[in-house]
Amino acid sequence: MILELDCGNSFIKWRVVHDRDVSQILAGGIAGDDRELLQALRERFAQGLSFCRLVSVRTDEETALLVAALRDGFAIDCLIAAPSPQLAGVSNGYDEYQRLGLDRWLAVVGAYSLVGRACLILDLGTAITSDFVERAGRHLGGFICPGMPLMRNQLRTHTRRIRYDDVMAERAQHSLAPGRSTAEAVERGCLLMLRGFVSTQLELAREQCGEEVEVFLTGGDAALVAEWVPAARVMPDLVFVGLAIACPLPSARSC
Numbered sequence: 001m002i003l004e005l006d007c008g009n010s011f012i013k014w015r016v017v018h019d020r021d022v023s024q025i026l027a028g029g030i031a032g033d034d035r036e037l038l039q040a041l042r043e044r045f046a047q048g049l050s051f052c053r054l055v056s057v058r059t060d061e062e063t064a065l066l067v068a069a070l071r072d073g074f075a076i077d078c079l080i081a082a083p084s085p086q087l088a089g090v091s092n093g094y095d096e097y098q099r100l101g102l103d104r105w106l107a108v109v110g111a112y113s114l115v116g117r118a119c120l121i122l123d124l125g126t127a128i129t130s131d132f133v134e135r136a137g138r139h140l141g142g143f144i145c146p147g148m149p150l151m152r153n154q155l156r157t158h159t160r161r162i163r164y165d166d167v168m169a170e171r172a173q174h175s176l177a178p179g180r181s182t183a184e185a186v187e188r189g190c191l192l193m194l195r196g197f198v199s200t201q202l203e204l205a206r207e208q209c210g211e212e213v214e215v216f217l218t219g220g221d222a223a224l225v226a227e228w229v230p231a232a233r234v235m236p237d238l239v240f241v242g243l244a245i246a247c248p249l250p251s252a253r254s255c
């Protein structure tokens with residue numbers, strides 16, 4: 001069994017796939033930190049993991065600690081996705097290709113590998129990122145802005161009277177009518193910012209890449225915008241599609 005990890009800024013997304021048929025997903029989840037991940041794996045996969053591949057946007061030190069813990073706890077080696085100027089027909093659009101977030105790069109490579117034509121990839125996590133790929137696989141770059149968790153937390157942190165809990169936040173999101181409580185006003189205000197961002201990205205994508213753009217939505221908050229982009233493919237596992245390309249199984253080629 002192969003362990004796959006997407007180590008984001010707030011959460012570690014994990015899944016376990018079959019060695020011989022990686023399209024067979026045996027388990028998966030979201031862990032808040034290394035300890036939670038190791039605990040979840042220990043409960044179900046104390047034995048049987050043969051190998052790990054991972055992508056991380058954390059510091060090298062944090063990633064090294066996790067790799068060491070996996071080696072100690074499960075006797076597995078990890079392949080770690082590394083930056084590259086080109087991969088699987090996609091060319092990295094950054095002036096310094098090493099600086100493009102690896103989660104973005106893998107999502108771009110994953111998306112293009114699925115459709116082989118122009119794509120817009122929107123990843124809605126702690127940060128929101130957009131990336132543009134033109135028809136022939138040239139990545140044109142993209143945008144980064146704060147995601148929902150950052151937007152609402154900044155408002156909470158920098159004001160005295162914006163206070164509400166997760167249940168109220170969740171309830172407030174069901175409509176975009178002018179808010180009649182703090183939770184509604186903030187949650188809907190942030191959602192409208194998100195909607196504005198998404199609609200601008202769609203316009204830009206058509207300008208930059210033509211009308212035939214395939215839109216991908218990924219990240220923990222993808223569902224919040226899905227209704228505004230009915231034609232989009234909502235793919236929570238898009239980064240893992242790219243990860244499999246960047247880090248093929250050791251028998252095939254090393255990362």
Ligand SMILES: Nc1ncnc2c1ncn2[C@@H]1O[C@H](COP(=O)(O)OP(=O)(O)OP(=O)(O)O)[C@@H](O)[C@H]1O
Binds near residue numbers: 103126128221
């Ligand atoms: N089961 C879940 N656990 C935690 N967050 C979730 C869950 N389902 C949806 N979310 C949402 O996902 C968001 C976090 O997204 P994601 O997991 O993509 O972030 P991340 O990987 O830490 O961030 P980034 O991709 O910017 O590094 C949170 O805002 C939260 O609302």
Ligand SMILES: CC(C)(CO)[C@@H](O)C(=O)NCCC(=O)O
Binds near residue numbers: 057100102103127129
């Ligand atoms: C933007 C995030 C935080 C999104 O997870 C990540 O891709 C990252 O740390 N990127 C590095 C900066 C960049 O992509 O330009």
Ligand SMILES: [K+]
Binds near residue numbers: 008103
């Ligand atoms: K991400």
